[in-house]
Amino acid sequence: xxRHLIIGGGTAGLxxxxxxxxxxxxxxxxxxxxAERPYSRMVLPYYLGRSIAESHVFTATPASLAAxxxxxxxxxxxxxxxxxxxxxxxxxxxxxxxxxxxxxxxxRAAKPPVPGVDGPGVHCFWTLDEARAxxxxxxxxSRVVMVGAGFIAFTILNAILSRGASLTIxxxxxxxxxxxxxxxxxxxxxxxxxxxxxxxxxxxxxxAIEEARGKRRLSFRSGSPLLADVVIxxxxxxxxxxxxxxxxxxxxxxxxxxxxxxxxxxxxxxSVYAAGDVARGRNLLTGALxxxxxxxxxxxxxxxxxxxxxxxxxxxxGSLVMNIVEVAHLDVAxxxxxxxxxxxxxxxxxxxxxxxRKLLFHGGRLTGAVICGPASDIWTTNDVGMLKGLVSSGVDxxxxxxxxxxxxxxVKPAFLATRTVSQLLPETVLGxxxxxxxxxxxxxxx
Amino acid sequence: MKILALHPDKCTGCLRCELACSYMQTGSYQPSKSVIxxxxxxxxxxxxxYTCTQCMEGWCMTACPVGAIRITAAGAKxxxxxxxxxxxxxxxxxxxxxxxxDADTQKAYKCNLCGGAPACADACPTQAIxxxxxxxxxxxxxxxxxxxxxxxRRDGARAGVA
Numbered sequence: 001x002x003r004h005l006i007i008g009g010g011t012a013g014l015x016x017x018x019x020x021x022x023x024x025x026x027x028x029x030x031x032x033x034x035a036e037r038p039y040s041r042m043v044l045p046y047y048l049g050r051s052i053a054e055s056h057v058f059t060a061t062p063a064s065l066a067a068x069x070x071x072x073x074x075x076x077x078x079x080x081x082x083x084x085x086x087x088x089x090x091x092x093x094x095x096x097x098x099x100x101x102x103x104x105x106x107x108r109a110a111k112p113p114v115p116g117v118d119g120p121g122v123h124c125f126w127t128l129d130e131a132r133a134x135x136x137x138x139x140x141x142s143r144v145v146m147v148g149a150g151f152i153a154f155t156i157l158n159a160i161l162s163r164g165a166s167l168t169i170x171x172x173x174x175x176x177x178x179x180x181x182x183x184x185x186x187x188x189x190x191x192x193x194x195x196x197x198x199x200x201x202x203x204x205x206x207x208a209i210e211e212a213r214g215k216r217r218l219s220f221r222s223g224s225p226l227l228a229d230v231v232i233x234x235x236x237x238x239x240x241x242x243x244x245x246x247x248x249x250x251x252x253x254x255x256x257x258x259x260x261x262x263x264x265x266x267x268x269x270x271s272v273y274a275a276g277d278v279a280r281g282r283n284l285l286t287g288a289l290x291x292x293x294x295x296x297x298x299x300x301x302x303x304x305x306x307x308x309x310x311x312x313x314x315x316x317x318g319s320l321v322m323n324i325v326e327v328a329h330l331d332v333a334x335x336x337x338x339x340x341x342x343x344x345x346x347x348x349x350x351x352x353x354x355x356x357r358k359l360l361f362h363g364g365r366l367t368g369a370v371i372c373g374p375a376s377d378i379w380t381t382n383d384v385g386m387l388k389g390l391v392s393s394g395v396d397x398x399x400x401x402x403x404x405x406x407x408x409x410x411v412k413p414a415f416l417a418t419r420t421v422s423q424l425l426p427e428t429v430l431g432x433x434x435x436x437x438x439x440x441x442x443x444x445x446x
Numbered sequence: 447m448k449i450l451a452l453h454p455d456k457c458t459g460c461l462r463c464e465l466a467c468s469y470m471q472t473g474s475y476q477p478s479k480s481v482i483x484x485x486x487x488x489x490x491x492x493x494x495x496y497t498c499t500q501c502m503e504g505w506c507m508t509a510c511p512v513g514a515i516r517i518t519a520a521g522a523k524x525x526x527x528x529x530x531x532x533x534x535x536x537x538x539x540x541x542x543x544x545x546x547x548d549a550d551t552q553k554a555y556k557c558n559l560c561g562g563a564p565a566c567a568d569a570c571p572t573q574a575i576x577x578x579x580x581x582x583x584x585x586x587x588x589x590x591x592x593x594x595x596x597x598x599r600r601d602g603a604r605a606g607v608a
Contacts, residue, residue, distance in 0.1 A: 042511035046531040296509055324538040375549055382543040389541030402601045417594045419587035424541050433502040437513035
């Protein structure tokens with residue numbers, strides 16, 4: 001019986017396990033080693049905002065893992081991987097042997113080396129444990145200072161406001177969302193948030209956090225200090241790869257790092273795959289190897305690995321960078337190569353309606369987009385999807401460029417008339433129709 | 447499996463499908479909440495209905511981080527309201543632009559074929575929307591290409607290109 005070892009119980013790991021069970025012709029042994037009980041990081045902001053109970057965040061339970069015939073070693077970490085002898089050593093000294101293995105250990109929150117960032121009342125918001133601490137600290141009337149104005153910070157903004165807390169966001173860069181949208185879009189979001197009572201301070205370098213009579217005092221290189229009941233550090237993430245040292249698995253020294261993988265998501269060791277935040281895989285649009293630390297990439301990586309582990313030969317086309325966040329009922333999204341000096345760029349701004357579009361072309365091909373607009377505007381939501389379809393399918397929009405230059409908001413006729421739907425219909429990640437996410441019948445029967 | 451087949455050349459733009467759909471999906475006659483959308487093409491004289499194809503990949507379903515989108519007995523991908531947290535990942539994952547978000551309920555929603563008896567097909571007076579056992583297809587593409595040719599020619603003329 002083939003033995004699969006899955007290291008990490010996040011999105012990539014669980015999608016891999018489900019796909020193994022969907023695809024395999026013969027039963028196999030699946031072992032999951034996960035430092036935490038599996039949960040969805042995507043939904044932690046909704047737990048913070050109390051729109052869901054804590055129990056809602058879990059993506060697997062000991063019972064569901066047992067039903068999937070997974071031997072789960074939860075609360076355990078792998079400390080050493082030896083691809084040559086097909087063995088992993090755990091932190092309790094146990095050894096797990098495998099025929100193939102998936103590394104999906106994800107990322108952790110990274111804090112800048114500033115005095116006081118490890119003190120009381122200063123939290124990251126990345127793991128469930130960290131979320132619990134923030135949930136306990138953010139109460140009606142409390143003053144929250146968030147350090148960092150990137151995507152992660154913005155995913156919990158609504159939750160903090162809905163708890164009745166006041167919010168100040170400080171960012172070292174001269175503007176908010178520096179790695180998700182361009183400056184023009186950022187200025188719309190800044191105006192929108194300021195009008196809704198959020199205090200923004202950009203270009204602010206944090207120098208220290210000190211205790212001051214039960215509160216946190218944040219000092220900056222310039223400008224006055226801030227007082228806070230709770231400080232949330234949303235200052236970036238780092239991949240969890242240190243434990244791989246000495247394994248011989250090739251990791252990149254380029255910015256972003258990550259385990260270098262081929263189009264089957266195989267690392268430099270043939271029996272070892274990597275997926276999600278730790279994998280440096282193919283960019284769908286450029287073909288370059290990059291780390292895309294986003295949920296959709298983890299999901300697709302995990303499924304492709306699962307299919308390959310189950311004996312199929314599935315190549316991965318590559319992943320598309322995409323982010324969407326809703327802040328105080330304003331939708332903000334970006335796709336693909338949205339920051340590209342070599343691209344032909346069309347933009348349109350309707351400041352009175354807080355709407356912005358940016359389309360980036362190479363020849364007739366749309367290679368990136370930025371979208372912003374009120375969430376109540378249904379066309380924003382629909383256009384988000386159609387722009388993804390245009391970018392990912394790479395249809396030829398040459399005949400529509402003049403029209404889109406005049407009106408970057410008028411995406412739908414271009415999407416329909418270029419027969420994008422016919423391009424998209426045959427597309428699947430695994431070369432077959434996807435299954436419903438429930439337990440596949442094969443496991444139930446065996 | 448039976449799906450919605452769309453015949454844009456028969457669409458008169460009466461929007462009855464949107465009314466019927468919104469009533470089935472939300473309990474009120476509110477076309478802005480319809481998950482089938484009639485679009486005007488060619489200077490507002492040609493119309494075409496457009497909705498979820500129930501595609502093979504099910505991009506919305508595979509993207510959902512909590513498994514809230516499932517395949518129903520009717521073969522449709524549908525959002526389980528009690529599981530959806532409203533994170534909108536499905537709206538960015540669906541490359542067809544046919545996922546919707548209800549700001550009132552803070553949940554995603556989509557065409558679920560009304561459990562096997564689609565209200566839009568029932569309401570359409572000209573059979574521009576039919577419920578049939580056929581393969582999913584690009585029902586609108588050729589029609590849209592033909593009918594928007596005028597828009598593009600006009601753009602070209604304004605830009606000084608014949």
